Amino acid sequence: MSAPSLCWFRQDLRLSDNPALTAAAQEGTVLPFYILEDEEAGTEAMGAASRVWLHHSLTALNQALGNHLRVFVGKATDILPQLIAETGATSLHWNRCYEPWRISRDSQLKDTLQAQGLTVTSHKATLLWEPWEPLKADGTPYKVFTPFYRRGCLQAPAPARPLPVPSDLSLYQGDVGGTTLEALSLLPTTGWDTNLIAGWQMGEAxxxxxxxxxxxxxxxxxxxxxxxxxxxxxxxxxxxxxxxEISPATCWYAALDRFGFEDKNCDVFLSELGWREFSHALLYYNGTLKTEPLNQKFNAFPWRTDDAHLSAWQKGMTGYPIVDAGMRELYQTGYMHNRVRMIVGSFLVKNLRLPWQEGEAWFWDCLFDADHANNAASWQWIAGCGADAAPYFRVFNPITQAEKFDPDGTYIKTYCPELRDLPAKYIGAPFLAPPFILQGAGITLGRDYPHPIVDAKQSRLDALAAFATLKESA
Ligand SMILES: Cc1cc2nc3c(=O)[nH]c(=O)nc-3n(C[C@H](O)[C@H](O)[C@H](O)COP(=O)(O)OP(=O)(O)OC[C@H]3O[C@@H](n4cnc5c(N)ncnc54)[C@H](O)[C@@H]3O)c2cc1C
Structure with a gap:
């Protein structure tokens, strides 16, 4: 049996527009594999919702590969040398990832394996532009989104067009050990994921x-x-x-070719993909983005500690329906709409004055899309300590946000069904409804739906006062 080219799948669980797979296929027989790397990821190991998604995504990829995806658990630094020794492989391909732990591990691994005679090639597949490509005229990274995107990205060479699925993919048939997808134990044993996955179709198709x-x-x-x-x-x-499961270039060109930049809707959508690039560039240049505020001044911010408030926020029991609907959407579906992510984020860090890292951690565990760069950058943005951040003094009012973005309460009622009979006028603030209205809607506050855990106006003033102490200490 001839030696295969190794193709290491990581955050590229697809066959189309997969440069690592295409390059491996051009060399001959391919051995595709995935490694569950909890140990090496350490504190950045995937959260519970992500693991559920991963299980289904790997299942779909394995099917697309005719059941030839090999899976392993452990350290890549242990598994790869064994795989190379067993197969006699002389070439390894992977697509680049950008978490700090992976960057340093990958570069060490590459050096070690190359020194042993293996050809190791990494490819760009996860971003449209490499984080180190959009730079200011003075060679430093951008800190503000608009020039990063409009100048740094759009005036750079256009991203490569997506590659097709390699034709005549020849897959390695030999036995290389490893384990089964089921043995990865990615799914919970209690069955809480059954409802979570409804409405999603994981995998490339x-x-x-x-x-x-x-x-x-x-x-x-x-x-x-x-x-x-x-x-x-x-x-x-x-x-x-x-x-x-799909590449950003596939999304980018599918929208651009059909609508063009001159179409306002398309332009805004493409710029959101640009925010994804910006977050990854921020992470690349700031390895502690997940834990340390970019604006160091915030190290002195007087955050509160309050387990009861944190728990009420996590459970969607704050007494502010737009916040509670968002937190319940997250828990029930593994997703939360971006507008609501901003509202619940602002509520946590400003009205409750709890550290943004608590929000980041909860999202990390509950989101299907939990992403080191996007999650950390977005939480810093909300907290006012990130790059190009929403100023700290801009506090989203959960009542007016509900009036503006969910005026008839359709969204709130989906996730807070106990409020279904409340008139639209009070749906964003049941505690402001007169007793007879609450009675008519069958709601007793404190029994059917919580009293607000903080006063929105007073907590905003407290947050601004806390913020003022930073200015004084600057
Ligand atoms: C507190 C907070 C935490 C967040 N955590 C994550 C996270 O862990 N993972 C994540 O992918 N996004 C995160 N976001 C960004 C954004 O909310 C989601 O990307 C978006 O809601 C996903 O829904 P969509 O695919 O329908 O987005 P669309 O509006 O359809 O946007 C298309 C794509 O653009 C990218 N995108 C959109 N907005 C942003 C943004 N602000 N920053 C970076 N990329 C963006 C996403 O890849 C998204 O799929 C977070 C936002 C906030 C405010």
Whole structure:
């Protein structure tokens, strides 16, 4: 049996537009494999929802590869040398990932294996532009999104066009050990994932279907509709993009070729893909993005500790329906609409004054699209300590946000069904409803739905006062 080229699948669980797979296939027989790397990831090991997604995504990839995906658990630094020794492989391909632990591990691994005579090639597949490509004229990285995207990205050479699925893929048949997908134990034993996965089709086919539906429908109202959580104007491509079931270049060119930059909806959608690039560039240049505020001044911020408030926020029991609907959407579906992510984030770090890292950690565990770069950068943005961040003094009012973005309460009632009979006027703030209205809607506050855990106005003032101490200490 001739030696195969090794193709290491990581965050690129697809056959199309997969440069590592294409390059390996051009060399001859391919051995595709995946390694569950909890040990090496350490504190950045995948959260519970991501593991559920991964299980289904790997299952789909394995099917697409005719059941020839090999899976392993452990350290890549232990597994790869064994795989090379057993197969006699002389070539290894992977697509680049950008988490700090992977970057340093990958570069060490590459040096070691190359020193042993293996040809190791890494490829660009996960981003449109490498983080080190869009640089300011003075050679330093951008800190503000608009020039990063409009100048740094759009004026750089265009991303490569997506590659087709390699034709005549010849897959290695030999036995190389490893384990089964089931043995990875990615699914919970209690069955809480049954409802979670409803409405999603994990895997490459599902990703392409999602993109097609979005291009036929959602994108037509994307610019304004993307702010209305009850509308299906957004793509919901984020978990598919995170796991690499579809490439950003495929999404980029599918939208661009059909609508062009001159179409406002398309332009805004492409710029959201640009935010994804920006977050990855921020992470690349700031390895502690997940834990340390970019604006160091925030190290002195007087955050509170309050387990009861944190728990109420996590459970969607704050007494502010738009916040509670968002947190319940997250827990029930593994997803939360972007507008609502901003509202619940602002509520946590400003009204409750709890550390943004607590929010980051909860999202990490609950989101299907939990992504080191996007999650950390977005939380820093919300907290006001990130790059190009929302100023700390801009506090989203959970009542007016509900009035503006969910005026008839369609979204709130989906996730807070106990409020279904409340008139639209009070849906964003049941505690402001007169007793007879509450009675008519069958709601007793404190029994059917919580009293607000903080006063929105007072907590905003407290947050601003806390922020002022930073200015004084600067
Ligand atoms: C507090 C907070 C935490 C977040 N955590 C994550 C996360 O862990 N993973 C994640 O993918 N996104 C995260 N986001 C960004 C954004 O909310 C999601 O990418 C988006 O809601 C996904 O839905 P969609 O695919 O329908 O987005 P669409 O509006 O259809 O956008 C298309 C794609 O663009 C990218 N994108 C859109 N907005 C952003 C953004 N602000 N930053 C970076 N990329 C963006 C995503 O890949 C998304 O799939 C977070 C935002 C906030 C405010």
């Amino acid at each position: 599902g990703a392409h279907q999602r993109l097609e539906t979005f291009l036929d429908e959602g994108i037509l109202s994307y610019q304004d509709g993307r702010n209305i959580p009850s509308q299906s104007s957004v793509s919901r491509l984020s978990p598919h993009l995170h796991f690499g």
